[in-house]
Amino acid sequence: MAPTIAPVNTCTECPTATSVVIIGGGIIGLTAALTLAERNIPVVVLEKGRIAGEQSSRNLGWVRKTSRHAYDIPLALAADRLWAQMPERVGADVGYRQEGIMFVARNEAQMAMHEGWLKSVEHLSLDSRLLSNSEIAQRVP
Incomplete structure (x- = not known):
């Protein structure tokens, strides 16, 4: 909560x-x-x-990396680190949680888009990956 x-x-x-x-x-x-x-x-x-x-949707301070342009991801990683350090800096829980995000492809065209994005950022060593149907079912029953 x-x-x-x-x-x-x-x-x-x-x-x-x-x-x-x-x-x-x-x-x-x-x-x-x-x-x-x-x-x-x-x-x-x-x-x-x-x-x-x-x-703050108009800034690049968001921590989401998935589906972002590869040039924006270093800033998202830096923002993620700032958010993770914030409770210690201000002495209070700020509500930030590193939970993850899931995008689901509805068709082959969407799957190709996700695969293309993954390929474009593989040099960044993110923890993003494609999940099988059974892996999705385990995470979101």
Whole structure:
């Protein structure tokens, strides 16, 4: 079960001075702000909505590697490492779990697409692989 994530209570007053202003309180902005704060660099995060409550779908901070372009995967691997380290850095469970993802081919054309992607990233030594019908049935009865 995922942990309950308490909303971040933000300050309503802007500081009179800072060294860095980050616009966007998603995973990329917050990780940058945390890194600066860990280095004692004054930082302010501005977010239009809820801190860590919006979807960061427009950045490349996602950890999914499957079906991504090979050039994007190193960034996904780096993001995965950042997420894995986050509980230690902030002293709390952030709800991140490394569970995996499964794509199922409905026909030969889709299977060929998955096989082509696997071939395009084999030099990256990912743990992605094709499963047989029985392996799928074991994981998702």
